[in-house]
Amino acid sequence: MHCKNIRAFFLLFSFMAIVALAFSAQSANQVVTFSVTAINEIAVSGNPGALVVTAATAGSQPNEAIDNSTTYLISSNGTNMKITGSINAAMPPGVSLKINLAAPTSGSSAGDVSLGIDSTDLVSGTGKVAEAGKTITYKLSATVAAGVVVNAHTTVTLTLTDGN
Amino acid sequence: MNATARKLGILVFVLVFGTMFLGAGAVFAGATADQTVTYEVTAINEISVSGNPAALTVSTAVAGAEPDEVSDSTTTYAITTNQSKKITGVLDTAMPAGVTLKINLVAPTGGTTVTDVTLLGTATDLVTGISPVAESGKTITYKLSATVAAGVVASANKTVTLTIADSL
Numbered sequence: 001m002h003c004k005n006i007r008a009f010f011l012l013f014s015f016m017a018i019v020a021l022a023f024s025a026q027s028a029n030q031v032v033t034f035s036v037t038a039i040n041e042i043a044v045s046g047n048p049g050a051l052v053v054t055a056a057t058a059g060s061q062p063n064e065a066i067d068n069s070t071t072y073l074i075s076s077n078g079t080n081m082k083i084t085g086s087i088n089a090a091m092p093p094g095v096s097l098k099i100n101l102a103a104p105t106s107g108s109s110a111g112d113v114s115l116g117i118d119s120t121d122l123v124s125g126t127g128k129v130a131e132a133g134k135t136i137t138y139k140l141s142a143t144v145a146a147g148v149v150v151n152a153h154t155t156v157t158l159t160l161t162d163g164n
Numbered sequence: 165m166n167a168t169a170r171k172l173g174i175l176v177f178v179l180v181f182g183t184m185f186l187g188a189g190a191v192f193a194g195a196t197a198d199q200t201v202t203y204e205v206t207a208i209n210e211i212s213v214s215g216n217p218a219a220l221t222v223s224t225a226v227a228g229a230e231p232d233e234v235s236d237s238t239t240t241y242a243i244t245t246n247q248s249k250k251i252t253g254v255l256d257t258a259m260p261a262g263v264t265l266k267i268n269l270v271a272p273t274g275g276t277t278v279t280d281v282t283l284l285g286t287a288t289d290l291v292t293g294i295s296p297v298a299e300s301g302k303t304i305t306y307k308l309s310a311t312v313a314a315g316v317v318a319s320a321n322k323t324v325t326l327t328i329a330d331s332l
Contacts, residue, residue, distance in 0.1 A: 026209045027327040030239065032265065033219040036231070036310045036317035043227035073228025077312040128312040132228030 041075040042083065042160040044136065050151075051097075051140035065140045072158060073132040074104055081126045082163040084119040088155040091115075094146030099156065100137040104129045112139060115156060124163055209328040210244045211251070213304070219319070220265075220308035233309040241326060242300035243272055249294045249328050250275075252287040256323040259283075262314025267324065268305040272297045280307060283324060292331065 048067040056062040074083075083101060091097055096114055099122060103109040106127030113120050142149065217236040225231040243251070251269060259265055264282055267290060271277040275294040282288075310317065 026211065027325055028211045028213045028241065030213050030304075030324045030326075031216045032306060032322045032324055033216075033319060034263070034265065034308050034317070034322070035219070035221050035319040036263065036314055037221065037223040038316050039223065039225045039231050039312070041225050041227040073226075075225040075227050075229060075231070075312060077231065077310075077315050079315070128315060130225070130228060130230045130312045 036077065039075060039077045040081065040160045041073075042158055043073045044158065045071045045073075048136070048138050051138060053140055053142045056144075061144060062142050066137065068135055068137040070136045071133045072101065072136055074126070074134065074160065075130045076126060076160060077128050078162070079127055080163040081160055082121055083123040083126070084159045084161060085113065085115055085122045086117060086119045086157050086159075087115045088117070088157070090117055091154065092146060092149055092152070094143040095149060096141045097154065097156075098139040098141070100139070101158075102135040104131045104134060112137075119159065122158070126163070205246065208244060208246045209249060210242075211326055211328050212242050213326065214240045214242075217304070217306050220306060222263075222308055222310045225312075230311050231309070233307055235305060235307045237303055237305045239304045240301045241269065241304055243294070243302065243328065244298040245294060245328055246296045248296075248331050250289055250331050251291040251294070252327050252329050253281065253283055253290045254287040254325050254327075255283045255285055256325070258285050259322065260314060260317055260320075262311040263317060264309045265322065265324075266307040266309075268307070269326075270303045272299045272302060283322075287327065287329070290326070294328075294331075 048070050051065040051067055053062045053065050072083075085099055085101075087097065098112045098114050100112045101109055101122045103123050104126055106129055107123050107125050110120075110122050110124065113122055217239050220234050220236055222231045222234055253267055253269075255265070266280045266282050268280050269277060269290045271291045272294060274297060275291045277291055278289050281290055
C-alpha cells in the first residue's frame with residue numbers, strides 16, 4: 001500500500017511538471033483576429049451662399065446665379081460607387097437649380113445636373129478613395145415666367161451609394 | 165635490572181606513548197570535516213501571455229480621411245529572466261495589402277519600449293535593454309489600421325510570437 005502511494009505521488013508530480021512546462025517557455029503566441037468592413041462616408045463643408053437671380057441683359061432671360069464656395073469630402077473602400085443628389089421639394093415653376101460635383105481622383109462627374117425630387121447621378125464609377133475639398137457648384141436660373149420668388153429654401157441631399 | 169631489560173623497557177615506553185600521541189591526534193582531527201559542494205544557476209528565460217486580444221475591426225472613417233485606427237489593450241505578458249535580453253515580435257504571415265498591425269509592449273523595469281512597432285514576417289525588437297527581472301501584468305497594445313485601398317477584408321487570424329532574445 002505504501003509503495004503504491006509513493007508511485008501514485010510520483011506520477012502525479014511528473015504530470016504537473018509536464019503541464020507547467022507546456023504553459024511557460026522562451027516564446028509565447030497570441031492569435032489576433034481582424035477585419036475591415038465596408039466604409040462609405042460623405043460630408044460637406046457647409047451651406048452655399050444665397051443664390052439670387054437679379055440681373056438680365058435686355059432681351060434675354062435673367063442671368064444665372066452661381067455659387068462654388070462649398071466642397072465635399074469622401075471616404076470609401078468600395079469600388080464602382082456613385083454619388084447621387086436630390087432636393088426635398090420641387091423648385092417653383094420657371095426656376096431651375098443645377099449642381100456640378102468635381103469628381104474624386106477615381107470617378108466621373110456628370111457635369112451640370114438639374115436637381116429634382118428623384119435621385120440623379122452626379123458622380124459615377126468612384127474607386128477606393130479618401131479625398132476632401134472637392135468643389136460643389138450650384139447654378140440657379142429663372143425664366144421671366146417665374147416672376148418674383150421671395151426668399152426660399154430647399155435641401156439638397158448627396159448620397160454615396162453602390163454604383164451597380 | 166640489566167642493560168638489555170632497561171633498553172627493552174624504554175622501547176616499550178616509546179612505543180606505547182608514541183601510539184597514544186598519534187591516536188590522540190587522530191581523535192582531534194575528526195572535530196571538523198570538509199565537503200565540496202557543486203552548484204549552478206542556468207540561464208532562465210520565460211515569457212507568457214494572458215490570452216488573445218479581442219477582435220480588431222476597422223469600420224469607420226471621417227469623410228475625406230483614411231479609415232479610423234482601432235486598438236486593443238486587454239492582454240498582458242509576464243516575463244522572468246536572469247540575463248540581459250530583449251523581446252522581439254513576429255507575424256506568422258504578412259498582413260493583407262493596405263492593412264497594418266502594430267504592437268506596443270510596456271517594458272519591464274529597466275527595459276525600453278520600442279513604441280508602436282509594425283509587425284512583419286521577420287522578428288522586430290519590441291523591448292530592449294532588459295535586465296534580470298521577474299514581472300507580470302505588462303500591457304500589450306495592438307493597433308489595426310487600413311487604407312481605403314485595402315477594400316473590405318473578411319475576418320482573418322494572424323499569430324503573433326513574442327520571444328525573449330539575446331540583446332546582441
